[in-house]
Amino acid sequence: MTSHKRLLGFAFAASDLLVELTPRGTVVFALGSGPVSELPVESLVGTSLFAGVGKASAKAIESVVTGMTPGSRSPAIEVLFAAGTGRVRRASVRLFALPDLAPNLSASVNWEGPAYRLHDPEARAALSPAAFLDRARNVLTAPGAPDGLAVAFVDILGLQAAEALGEAGERLNARVQAALQAASIEGNSTGQLGTERFAMLRDRSINNDLAGEVRELGLSEGLELGVRSSEVDIELGGGSRNTLRALRFAIETCLKDGGLERPELTFSAALSRTIRNADAFRVMVRERGFDLHYQPIVDLKTKAVHHFEALARFRGTNGPTDTIRMAEELALIDSFDIAVAEKALGHLRRKGSGLLKFAINVSGSSLADDRYVQSVLQMTAARPEERRRLIVEVTESAALADVDAANRRLGVLRAAGIKVCIDDFGAGSASYDYLRGLSVDAVKIDGRFMKRLETDPRARTMIGHLVELCASLKLGTIAEMIETQATADILRDLGVDFGQGWLFGKAEIEPRTLPAANDPARRLGEVVGWG
Numbered sequence: 197m198t199s200h201k202r203l204l205g206f207a208f209a210a211s212d213l214l215v216e217l218t219p220r221g222t223v224v225f226a227l228g229s230g231p232v233s234e235l236p237v238e239s240l241v242g243t244s245l246f247a248g249v250g251k252a253s254a255k256a257i258e259s260v261v262t263g264m265t266p267g268s269r270s271p272a273i274e275v276l277f278a279a280g281t282g283r284v285r286r287a288s289v290r291l292f293a294l295p296d297l298a299p300n301l302s303a304s305v306n307w308e309g310p311a312y313r314l315h316d317p318e319a320r321a322a323l324s325p326a327a328f329l330d331r332a333r334n335v336l337t338a339p340g341a342p343d344g345l346a347v348a349f350v351d352i353l354g355l356q357a358a359e360a361l362g363e364a365g366e367r368l369n370a371r372v373q374a375a376l377q378a379a380s381i382e383g384n385s386t387g388q389l390g391t392e393r394f395a396m397l398r399d400r401s402i403n404n405d406l407a408g409e410v411r412e413l414g415l416s417e418g419l420e421l422g423v424r425s426s427e428v429d430i431e432l433g434g435g436s437r438n439t440l441r442a443l444r445f446a447i448e449t450c451l452k453d454g455g456l457e458r459p460e461l462t463f464s465a466a467l468s469r470t471i472r473n474a475d476a477f478r479v480m481v482r483e484r485g486f487d488l489h490y491q492p493i494v495d496l497k498t499k500a501v502h503h504f505e506a507l508a509r510f511r512g513t514n515g516p517t518d519t520i521r522m523a524e525e526l527a528l529i530d531s532f533d534i535a536v537a538e539k540a541l542g543h544l545r546r547k548g549s550g551l552l553k554f555a556i557n558v559s560g561s562s563l564a565d566d567r568y569v570q571s572v573l574q575m576t577a578a579r580p581e582e583r584r585r586l587i588v589e590v591t592e593s594a595a596l597a598d599v600d601a602a603n604r605r606l607g608v609l610r611a612a613g614i615k616v617c618i619d620d621f622g623a624g625s626a627s628y629d630y631l632r633g634l635s636v637d638a639v640k641i642d643g644r645f646m647k648r649l650e651t652d653p654r655a656r657t658m659i660g661h662l663v664e665l666c667a668s669l670k671l672g673t674i675a676e677m678i679e680t681q682a683t684a685d686i687l688r689d690l691g692v693d694f695g696q697g698w699l700f701g702k703a704e705i706e707p708r709t710l711p712a713a714n715d716p717a718r719r720l721g722e723v724v725g726w727g
Contacts, residue, residue: 274383328387643677
């Protein structure tokens with residue numbers, strides 16, 4: 197084999213590490229960067245690439261090798277590569293069967309991130325439940341999600357004792373982690389639920405002896421490990437994205453209940469319950485089987501009602517929070533937001549509603565396309581004056597995927613006369629992104645700022661600065677969760693325009709327009725304008 201032909205093969209396999217392999221996986225040539233800088237790449241020659249990635253990843257590579265024909269190129273194979281001294285490094289491997297190299301193969305290895313030890317922050321983050329959920333989200337909602345999936349729960353008994361072994365224990369932990377990750381979907385779909393408990397997405401068609409591999413790893417460091425595992429098969433229902441979302445939601449629900457003795461049972465129950473609840477939610481939205489309750493929002497200076505927020509109430513539940521979260525996670529919120537707008541408009545059209553104005557919530561998910569905006573404009577096309585009686589509050593519970601696109605859609609609503617408000621400002625990390633990227637009319641300050649307002653000077657300072665910022669942007673301000681007159685007075689003195697909370701009235705099935713018995717000074721029947 198000439199150097200020219202070999203380099204020609206490497207041209208097709210340009211990457212961090214280029215190797216030539218025999219059909220049995222032995223490295224006969226290597227060029228580029230190895231897994232760690234202190235190991236020269238030449239040291240790979242004569243070793244087995246299969247041994248370097250662990251048994252599960254080796255089987256994945258071997259299964260690809262056996263099906264390759266001259267001139268073929270494999271898809272990327274995700275592996276965890278043993279990087280020496282108890283470290284692991286994630287890699288993506290592609291194989292190339294060039295006729296001039298036959299029977300040998302060219303392989304490209306792309307390193308993804310640095311090599312890490314189990315106890316490094318990066319390694320802990322890679323195994324965190326949050327990282328596991330992110331990987332599950334990507335795997336389960338990607339086009340062409342694989343069939344034959346299972347969620348496996350694996351207990352490595354004795355792994356905690358390895359911490360007392362010092363360097364050997366650290367090395368063992370890293371190698372166990374590598375084995376679990378490499379046996380999971382795409383080589384990185386494992387999460388750690390406890391010191392000895394893991395969850396992983398697994399392909400049921402791959403029958404590797406994970407328990408035997410983990411035991412061998414323990415014996416190599418002089419420690420006997422026990423492995424106990426159980427799994428729940430996932431029926432994707434023909435690849436339905438709704439089923440995939442239900443699965444992800446069930447995984448998250450299960451992980452929130454950490455320390456479970458039988459997580460597989462909880463997961464199975466959570467999945468069944470999620471699918472039942474999703475079906476019931478669809479029926480409820482279709483039949484409009486929910487109620488809207490209306491909570492007054494008042495002018496803090498005059499105590500006159502400014503508008504009412506329409507709050508969804510679901511029959512037979514303790515509160516709307518979990519239901520709304522489920523609807524957002526399962527992509528059911530779009531139809532619900534439209535149904536809320538329809539119901540609120542229906543109330544505005546009742547005889548005697550006068551000049552009532554309603555604020556309706558819209559999830560960030562509903563602003564991902566034009567359907568919501570088009571629906572609201574169509575509902576009000578015959579009565580465009582109603583648009584001036586609507587306020588749309590954009591919630592941060594489901595983040596906006598494209599702030600610029602959402603701003604264009606909200607701009608259409610504002611151009612039609614509908615006011616727009618950022619809801620729960622300060623509750624999440626995206627609040628200032630929304631303020632910077634969305635053209636709105638008002639900001640509703642998250643109620644958690646109100647809890648310590650009377651005793652915490654910092655809370656008052658923060659709200660004061662926020663009011664100044666909003667004033668410079670010509671935005672109105674609304675404070676929620678006001679429960680005492682002292683809090684209302686402080687907010688008024690800080691320059692907050694409007695207030696909402698039990699001090700002014702709870703949410704009721706009908707907007708209350710009569711004065712409260714205990715506060716005759718409040719003019720709840722008066723409705724004022726935005727100016």
